[in-house]
Amino acid sequence: MPTLPPEETRPSGPEPHRHRETAESFGTDAERYDRTRPPYPDALVGRIVAGTPGPDVLDVGCGTGIAARQFQAAGCRVLGVEPDTRMAELARRSGVEAEVATFEAWNSAGREFDAVVAGTAWHWVEPVAGATKAGQVLRPGGLLAPFWHVPQLPSNVAKAVVAACERVMPDAPFNRAAMTAPALDMYRTQFTRAADGIRQAGGFSDPEQWRFDWERSYTRDEWLEQMPTQGAFTRLPPDRLAEVLDHVGAAIDGMGGTFTMLYATVAVTATRTGAT
Numbered sequence: 001m002p003t004l005p006p007e008e009t010r011p012s013g014p015e016p017h018r019h020r021e022t023a024e025s026f027g028t029d030a031e032r033y034d035r036t037r038p039p040y041p042d043a044l045v046g047r048i049v050a051g052t053p054g055p056d057v058l059d060v061g062c063g064t065g066i067a068a069r070q071f072q073a074a075g076c077r078v079l080g081v082e083p084d085t086r087m088a089e090l091a092r093r094s095g096v097e098a099e100v101a102t103f104e105a106w107n108s109a110g111r112e113f114d115a116v117v118a119g120t121a122w123h124w125v126e127p128v129a130g131a132t133k134a135g136q137v138l139r140p141g142g143l144l145a146p147f148w149h150v151p152q153l154p155s156n157v158a159k160a161v162v163a164a165c166e167r168v169m170p171d172a173p174f175n176r177a178a179m180t181a182p183a184l185d186m187y188r189t190q191f192t193r194a195a196d197g198i199r200q201a202g203g204f205s206d207p208e209q210w211r212f213d214w215e216r217s218y219t220r221d222e223w224l225e226q227m228p229t230q231g232a233f234t235r236l237p238p239d240r241l242a243e244v245l246d247h248v249g250a251a252i253d254g255m256g257g258t259f260t261m262l263y264a265t266v267a268v269t270a271t272r273t274g275a276t
Contacts, residue, residue, distance in 0.1 A: 028234050030090045034064035036226035040119060041212040041265050042070075044147060048267070049074050053141040054114035060103045060130070060146075061121025065091035071117070072096070079113075081106050083124075104129045108137045115143045122146030122268075123190050127197025135203045138272040144204065146194055147267035152183040154259050157223075160251030164244040165232065184264060194268045204270035212265045220252040223259070 045067075055076045059068045062080025064087050071078050072095070080098035082088040088098040099106065103125050116134040118125070134144045153161065195207035218226075224245045227233060233241055252259060 028086075029228065030064055030084075030086045032225065033087070033229040034066065034090055034094070036222070036229055037063075037066055038149065038216060038263070039070055040067055040147065040149070041214055044210070044212050044265055044267060045070050045074050047210065048115060048117060048143060048145050048269075049076060051145075051269070051271075052114040052143045053139060056113045057115045057117060058113040058137060059096075060116060060118040060134075061124055062091055062096065062098055063087045063119070063121065065094045065096035065098070067117065067119035068096040068098075069094060076115075079111075103133060106133070111137065112139050113137050113142060114139055115145060118146040120148050122194055123148075127193050128200045131198045131201035131204070135201055135272055140272055140274060142272045143269060144198065144272065145267050145269045147210075147265060148187060148190070150183045150187050150264040150266055152262040152264075154255070154261075156251055156255060157248065157259055160248045161244075164247035167247075168240045168243050169232075169236070184266075187266065191266060191268050195270075198268070198270045203273055205273055207268050207270045210267040210269060213263070214265070215260055215262050217258055217260050220249055220257050223252060224249050 049071070057068075057071050057076045057078045059065075059071070059078055059080045062068050062078075062082045063084075065080060068078045068080050068091065078096060080088070080091055080096050081101055081103055082091065082098050083100065083102045085100050088100045091098040101107070116138055122130065131144065138144065191209060195209075198204050198207050227245060227248065228236075228241060233244065236244070
């Protein structure tokens, strides 16, 4: 299992945790988010559960409870922490206990856990403060495991998304070369930032990277329903969003109305060492 080498300097590039408006915008349509966002590989959930000393899991940025429900199905007791009240409420309705707070400000009230996980959410947490907080609530031997979906759009669809965004959102920070590059290249800084935060916090084993490859087919309508839940579009006015979706939909129509998305789900993991 590969470990992540430390960087000589902190990673350059944007720091998503500073953009709270985007971080807390996903509840705009929480039902759509829950309906359209894909679950995580069972193999990932199973490996995390197997690597923890017990069943108590804290899900940071639990959203509507997608990952939390998977850990519950695997026999875990899960508590979610979610800054968006709308997302947390939907999680509760689906059977997930959820408390509303950012992770950095959340009060554990002395509770301890065997795993701290975060499904496509850890980039909204300040990496050193987040790892420090995780170390405070993890039992010795507990596992910190933030993980992300890394989707690789077919090139025709990716180019259509970028072209639409450049036309409809000319002031948005889109980079055509980056958006159409191999997806894992775009996420490496994010993984490195998480690993460096764990190292700087101290009290953990050296971070490892776990990768799970899978794929999913989307129809035109399925993909266009998911796109508005993505951070680039959650605050876009309806008329401009419709223009983006029309352009991307036309590109998918040109591919026969369906496409296959290649996913890599990547976890950055470390074990809590020593006494709490």
